[in-house]
Amino acid sequence: MAKAKQVPLVDHLVLGERPHLVANRCRQCGARYFGRRSGCASCFGVDFEQVEVPTKGELETFTIVSMAAPGIPVPFAAGVVDCGGTQVRGNVINTEPDPDHVRLGMKLRLATHVVGVDADGTECIGYGFEPLEAS
């Protein structure tokens, strides 16, 4: 059976053998952003290049969301991961979402997972960050 067609949840997730995130870096000042840009908020430049974001990082801050909008499974851990100087928003996955397992400064790595399958059978692939070492 052929492997299902896949699409990333967001443009800045690159799928394939080695899934990773890409940022748009301002060619003028080096500021990094996720998503489509009209210009640079730091230096007002308009030229950007795509750069690869390291897949390993440290948890800079987090919360564990217990009350969310209807349709969002809770609890889940959401945070910001410092990936070699680029801050990335994402969930902490593949561990229990509680303060005993999710800790400030913990080492994490990018991990992908299937978000869902649409009417054409195409898989949506999302990302999160999982503990680098099993706790």
Next chain:
Amino acid sequence: MAADDIWILGIHMTRFGKRPELDTIDLASEAVRGALADGGVSMADVGILAAGSLMSRSAGFGQELQKQIGQTGIPVYNVANACATGATALRTAIMAVKAGECDVGLAVGAEKLSGAGLLSGGSRPADSERWTPSGRQGAVAALDGRVGTETMPGVFAQVGMQYLNQHAYDGVPLELFARISEKNHAHSTLNPLAAYTKAMSLEEIMGDVMIAYPNTRPMCSANCDGGAAAIVVSDAKLKTLDPDQRRRAVKVAASVLTTDPWQEACQVLPDVNTLTRNAASQAYEAAGVSPSDLDLVELHDCFATAELVHYDNLMLCEPGDAVDFFESGATSRDGATPVNVSGGLESKGHPIAATGIANVWEICHHLRGEAGDRQIEGATVGLAHVIGLGQACGVHILEKAA
């Protein structure tokens, strides 16, 4: 007195809480009538109206309000700046008077939020039948809950936890933030206009419903109904008024509004720190006061996790020392720098557009010596701070009339 000084002549805050019999315009009308009566003037004296109501979704909130308080043909500025909407309205009225466009300005904010499900941030739309990229992230499905959280309790939880991470905190975050909430709930018992006036024990706060760790329900701002309004006048106008009006007038020593200057990662997690620090710096310089001169502070404790970082951002403590500063008892009503003696947003309540004027009202109340049981004795200078995500920060420094 300087010729370009601006004064708060009249100011009023409605009771916050459940007001099912009133709509947003009623709440705003009550606030305006109270402020006019407090200042001893009428709508016929007012030269500009700045008005905000974030949730009313009416393009002409100020004009709708005029139909109930007096249609005098004056210019109306309908303003919106998230949770800083009230402060923005006040700043707008102050700018108009300062610019000499008129000598009496009116600012008002009102909101109906009782029962609003804001804590969970609305609802996530169902996934579409086929993955189709949209928006600046090219997202094929809703991101809330999949790529971090968009809920306010969750965003501000991260703000507080980030501070603890940056300053190598080694205690128990839940207990630290619960103790900040315990302080504000204790303060609220002396405020008859607060939405909630019940003291809560540390155990009750820590054991309450978890919303977004480490924020439990009583550590979150209380959704409620309410309004607040202020009348501002020029120095020249004040001089023409009677001695009692002059005695009760409160000087606007500084009125500052900022947005966040670009910082690395400020578009990943909102940076509520830099714009607050900038607003505070500008305000202290304009007023010629230092943080140690403040007799009381009303700051934007939309969540207990936010109050901690603003001790540092408003320079009430040395950089990085917010935890020790709080633990010293400095921010309790009997401490060196009482913070949120009104009970704060966690217990007084947070009817969004009213908050930025209600905080100023609280300060004025103390400077006038009219705060009753919760009076901070001898208060002569205070600071009111609000922040609206997105972002906007308002800081006002108020001084008692000499």
